[in-house]
Amino acid sequence: MEAQKRFKMMQDLRRDLHMHPELGMQEHRTADIIARHLEKLDMEVRGGVAGTGVVGLLKGHNNGKTVALRADIDALPMEDKKPVSYASSIPGVAHSCGHDAHTAILLGAADILSSLKHEIEGSIKFIFQPSEDTLPGGALPMIEAGVLEKPTVEAIFSLHLNSHFQEGFAAAKSGYASTSSSTFSLTLQGRGGHVAMPRQVVDPIMMAGTVISVTQSILPKKIDPGDPLIFAYGSVHGGSAPNIIPDKVTLTGSIRAGSPEKLDEIIQLFKDISEKTADLYGGECFIDFTRGYPSIYNDPELIEIWKKAASAVVGEERVLLLNHVLTTGDDVSYFHKKVPGVYWHLGIRNEKRGYNHPLHSPNFDFNEEVLVYGAAIQVQAVIDYLKFGTHK
Ligand SMILES: [Zn+2]
Ligand SMILES: [Zn+2]
Known part of the structure; x- marks a missing residue:
């Protein structure tokens, strides 16, 4: 599969970001890496959006809807205590919320979608958002800077790694999804x-x-x-x-x-x-x-599109439709207030390999093969949305 071919690229990107984490609104190096990568992909790239945000716009061969994929890019003010070669090299700063993975996945997805450009009807925006983990968050300033306009975004998909769910599972809740x-x-x-x-x-x-x-x-x-x-x-x-x-x-x-x-x-x-x-x-x-951040509302119609896309990648039995609200928040909720969206969880729990540490823990880590699932599901969701999406 296309995402599998980008495994090494995503792993390298993730490890580089992991070793050089940057706090919210200070993601200058991270933003440079993102912009350089997108510029190679034949798309319009805008850096310095609301500080350190980056946006790429990929136009397909025909007019159509515009859909966005969003990743957060900031790290946390804490020590990285993992005994691994790619541990943080910056004292007191660590990617313990998986945003390095979100960034690598979105760059992988951008790479795949750009290679399919001539088959795509519509446009895709790649939104790299700073400072999710520090209030008041980077989402609102990005919206105020116009990232959902020109062309107008009609749907948005985002993901978050989550150690509550088994490795390779994808989970989401329709309607209100977080407190x-x-x-x-x-x-x-x-x-x-x-x-x-x-x-x-x-x-x-x-x-x-x-x-x-x-x-x-x-x-x-x-x-x-x-x-x-x-x-x-x-x-x-x-x-x-x-x-x-x-x-x-x-x-x-x-x-x-x-x-x-x-x-x-x-x-x-x-x-x-x-x-x-x-x-x-x-x-x-x-x-x-x-x-704090408002509740995340997942659009029920888009959830159906996401569910089909995720099932095509990881199998129906690994796609979970949750019936409970999670008590962790995310400022993606501000995007969802403007545009129908789906925010879903990519499971990373793997007891055998010791990947069971919660987000924000100094030992948080995961099997990097999940990067492939993340990119593949986001790509499939975008393609399906542009083909079958019902939102105008
Ligand atoms: Zn976090
Ligand atoms: Zn996070």
């Missing part, structure tokens, strides 16, 4: 004083205790089967001495929900509980929410 998230900081303001004079104080420690116990007894009852909800406190700060009631206590935490509507509902409920509690004690409360 939307928010972090919060809640300050409960009372009036401090001597512990021996309880009538003169408004106790923020009691307010905090009440908010914690009320939220944790009410929120679990809001969980619907198949719609995950995570509400957790991450820090509690207040007070300085055993005989002084402090003026205020600050709680921080995270909320993750299976849909944006659910996230809004839980945020509102948390606000109500905090305000009513503060009121009850005679204090006040101040809440800040910081929104």
